Amino acid sequence: MTELTSRAPSPTGSAPARNIGFYAAWGLFILAVILLPLIFRSGGSHTTFSLIGIAAIFALSYNILLGQTGLLSFGHAVYYGLGGFLAVHGMNAIAAHGLPVPLPFVPLIGGFAGLVFAVVIGWVSTQRAGTVFAMISLGIGELVASSSLILRSFFGGEAGITTNRTDLPALFGFNFGPQIQVYYLIGFWLVLSAIAMYALTRTPLGRMCNAVRDNPERVQFIGYDPHVIRYLSFCFAGFFAGIAGALAAINFEIANAAYLGAVQSGIVLFATFIGGISYFFGPILGAVVVTMLQLELSDITTVWQLYFGIIFIGIVMFAPGGLASLLMMHRPLVRAGTLPMVLPAYLVAIVPTILFACGVILTIEVLAAYSQGTAASSTIRLFRIPFEAANPMTWLAAAVLTIGGFFVARMTWRGVTAAWDRAMMAARERGYHA
Amino acid sequence: MTNAIEMRAVEKSFGNVRIIQDLNLTVAKGERHAIIGPNGAGKSTTFNLISGHITPTSGAINLNGESIGGLRPFEINRRGLSRSFQVTNVFAKMTVWENIRCAVLWATGHRYAFWKNVDNLPEVRRRTAEILEDIHLTHRRDVPAGLLTYAEQRELEIGITIAGGANVIMLDEPTAGMSNTETDRAVALIRRLTEGRTLVIVEHDMSVVFGLADRISVLVYGNIIASGTPEEIRGNPKVKEAYLGEEDH
Numbered sequence: 001m002t003e004l005t006s007r008a009p010s011p012t013g014s015a016p017a018r019n020i021g022f023y024a025a026w027g028l029f030i031l032a033v034i035l036l037p038l039i040f041r042s043g044g045s046h047t048t049f050s051l052i053g054i055a056a057i058f059a060l061s062y063n064i065l066l067g068q069t070g071l072l073s074f075g076h077a078v079y080y081g082l083g084g085f086l087a088v089h090g091m092n093a094i095a096a097h098g099l100p101v102p103l104p105f106v107p108l109i110g111g112f113a114g115l116v117f118a119v120v121i122g123w124v125s126t127q128r129a130g131t132v133f134a135m136i137s138l139g140i141g142e143l144v145a146s147s148s149l150i151l152r153s154f155f156g157g158e159a160g161i162t163t164n165r166t167d168l169p170a171l172f173g174f175n176f177g178p179q180i181q182v183y184y185l186i187g188f189w190l191v192l193s194a195i196a197m198y199a200l201t202r203t204p205l206g207r208m209c210n211a212v213r214d215n216p217e218r219v220q221f222i223g224y225d226p227h228v229i230r231y232l233s234f235c236f237a238g239f240f241a242g243i244a245g246a247l248a249a250i251n252f253e254i255a256n257a258a259y260l261g262a263v264q265s266g267i268v269l270f271a272t273f274i275g276g277i278s279y280f281f282g283p284i285l286g287a288v289v290v291t292m293l294q295l296e297l298s299d300i301t302t303v304w305q306l307y308f309g310i311i312f313i314g315i316v317m318f319a320p321g322g323l324a325s326l327l328m329m330h331r332p333l334v335r336a337g338t339l340p341m342v343l344p345a346y347l348v349a350i351v352p353t354i355l356f357a358c359g360v361i362l363t364i365e366v367l368a369a370y371s372q373g374t375a376a377s378s379t380i381r382l383f384r385i386p387f388e389a390a391n392p393m394t395w396l397a398a399a400v401l402t403i404g405g406f407f408v409a410r411m412t413w414r415g416v417t418a419a420w421d422r423a424m425m426a427a428r429e430r431g432y433h434a
Numbered sequence: 435m436t437n438a439i440e441m442r443a444v445e446k447s448f449g450n451v452r453i454i455q456d457l458n459l460t461v462a463k464g465e466r467h468a469i470i471g472p473n474g475a476g477k478s479t480t481f482n483l484i485s486g487h488i489t490p491t492s493g494a495i496n497l498n499g500e501s502i503g504g505l506r507p508f509e510i511n512r513r514g515l516s517r518s519f520q521v522t523n524v525f526a527k528m529t530v531w532e533n534i535r536c537a538v539l540w541a542t543g544h545r546y547a548f549w550k551n552v553d554n555l556p557e558v559r560r561r562t563a564e565i566l567e568d569i570h571l572t573h574r575r576d577v578p579a580g581l582l583t584y585a586e587q588r589e590l591e592i593g594i595t596i597a598g599g600a601n602v603i604m605l606d607e608p609t610a611g612m613s614n615t616e617t618d619r620a621v622a623l624i625r626r627l628t629e630g631r632t633l634v635i636v637e638h639d640m641s642v643v644f645g646l647a648d649r650i651s652v653l654v655y656g657n658i659i660a661s662g663t664p665e666e667i668r669g670n671p672k673v674k675e676a677y678l679g680e681e682d683h
Contacts, residue, residue, distance in 0.1 A: 204539045204555075205548040211536045214525040220507035221485065221517055222598055223540030232546055 025281075029194070033187040037180060046179040052291045053186040054247045057193045059271045059283035061240030066269075067277030068201060069233040070213030071126070072134045075141025076241055076268055081260020082117050082144070083110030083242025084249040085155060088163045091249075095167035102171035107189050107246040114242020118235045126230035129216060133230075141265055148257040160256025163249070176250075186247050193240055198280055200236060209233050267294075270308070274315050276322025285323045303368045310360075336427035345419035349412035356409045358382055359401025365389065366398060436499035438463045438602050438632035439484060444493030444503075446483060446656075454479055454656040457493070461602075461649075466633040468643045471653035472676075477636045478520060480653065481606050484634075485517040486510040497602065512540070516600035520607045520636075522587045524594065526580030530571050533579050533590055535562045537597035561597070568627060569593040585616045589623065596627050603627075604634045609642055621646060644668075652676070 033053070037046050058080055065071040090109040094101045125136040148155040155161070166177045174181050200206045208229050211219050216226040249255045258264065267290065275286020293311070297304035319326050333339040361382060369375040369389035380387040380394070387394040439461040446454040454476050461467045469477050482488045484495060486507040495503040502510050525533050535552070538561045544550060552558070566572045569589045574582065579590055588608060596603060608624060609617040621642055624633070637643050643650060644664045651661040654676045660667060667673055 199551070200548060202551055202553060203548045204544040204550060204552050205546050207532065207536060207552050208539065208546070210528055210532070211525050214527050215523060218519075218523045218525065218594070219536075221511055222537040222594065223508050223511045224546075225506070225508050228546060232548065236548075 050183045053190045055287035055291045056284045058244035059287045061237045062268045062272045063283045064237040069209040073137040075137035077260045077264035078144045079114035079238040079241035080245035083114040083245030084255040084259045086113030087246030087249040088161045088255040091163045103168045103176045107243045110242040110246020111239045115239040118238025122234035145261045162254045276324030279324035282324030332427045332432040336430045336432040338423040338426045341423035342419045345416040352408035356405030362398035440496040442494045444490045447491045466648045468647035468650045475653045476656040515602040516595045517604035518591045518595040524579040531575040534565045537594040541598040565597045602632045
């Protein structure tokens, strides 16, 4: 997909000429949404793809705030959750009264629910950006999450509110019982929402969101009220979060307090940041990675949240632009054809880096086994190699891999930096800067 | 004829500290008016008062005959006043092109529109290209503003200020930190771009002030002690004593 700050159109040309890469990227994205479930046919992968689709819409909506407008929210799940609850109530009402509304339109209920709450809450919370906004979002998140346990008739208390998506009228013979049909419903809304959110960045409002992010003070002196810009941005973010929440409600056939809690707000922040906030497609990458981690990691290890935290800290420290920036920094090299200059260095560096990672994983797993009192009986499998947690040889291996791997990896990464500089220099000489 | 800017008995206090007292300033339409004064005299505060960055404690401020005291900066900007900043104040991560385009959007009536493609607005594109040409930054249009040289950023700063087409332009030390050649270039630029508009400028470089301004006001301790043509100011004993005399030491 295209980068956030896309090239400005030629002032002389009648219409901005988009490059082929731009359309190719969108085409590939849409193709992937359509084809992936046909390639991976198991029910499990259809469930995974569904969750990724929901997470991608949610993370993209979060990036309207964080990446586009510079607003760090700790309570974005409020609009996701309320969208989910309103969607469930809407589905139950449609089923109960026999209304002629098929399931594919239900996400609009969630979207408008998110929008309405954002319209009401946003005016106050977007008065200021920065810490004030972050704190208000945290407070409102807690407020809504706690009231969800108090207002039982609407939120259903601990158990939540259930629904049955197949009770709604069928559309073209689809009753959305099978997961694959639900997936395509989610995929349809993912493509639609992604295009809409991208288009939003290319409007006068979208451009001014970036201006407010960069310099809210200056915006006031070119005629704009930064509060109004933040507020409108917040409303759009609430709308698309509501759509994601409604899709989650359709997928799980339930809405409960977890939808709008701090954990959900935290996960969307993680996903967006890990994916990268400065490119439009970053949050989609983040949604893929974080959803996969949540699903896969929790099967492999009991302390998966620890790894999750380590990955997040690693990204913040070493790649603050997220995965998208890591990818995009190679673009000038690819264009200039100097990428082969860094690949050998990468190949050299990856071996000790993996060994170092294995050392860290072994250490964590041994410590986890001891702290859970299961050390005597537990076996850690790393690349199918069994390690006894209680065996001193395992401890030795962990220590050697961690310490040795760290020093060797550090050396090889210096080689990567040097190779990178040479490749970049060569790219500049060929006239490719960024 | 109404004046472009009129300040009457304006006072500004921060707590008990009165930093501007009984400030009276008149800038006629179409005039190039310089405000000079020693450091800490309140020149930037005067700018901030007029542009709405800070609100006056008391007194009246008029823009083209209309009261603007207490209005927010964007409301004042929409009434036709635009200012630059002493410390470069651009949109650092956005390209030069986008910086200027943002400054054009409100004036061309697109406001908060979220239903128009910003790349398909011919009027916006034309004006942005014109301004870029005016400030000699066309060849740097796709560079993020944060990566420009200092002198280029100062030119962009001026470009953003004039892009909206305001009829009153206020420049806060536009040549500060520039070399002599850069200063000459900037002065020529300012002279050309503010043709037919009202200009209020704060400047330390006396050659710029006396070369550019039709009228000069001298601000000392939050009070205008003299206002007149460059010749009048040069010959004014109070000014010599309070400000220009300093340069003899």
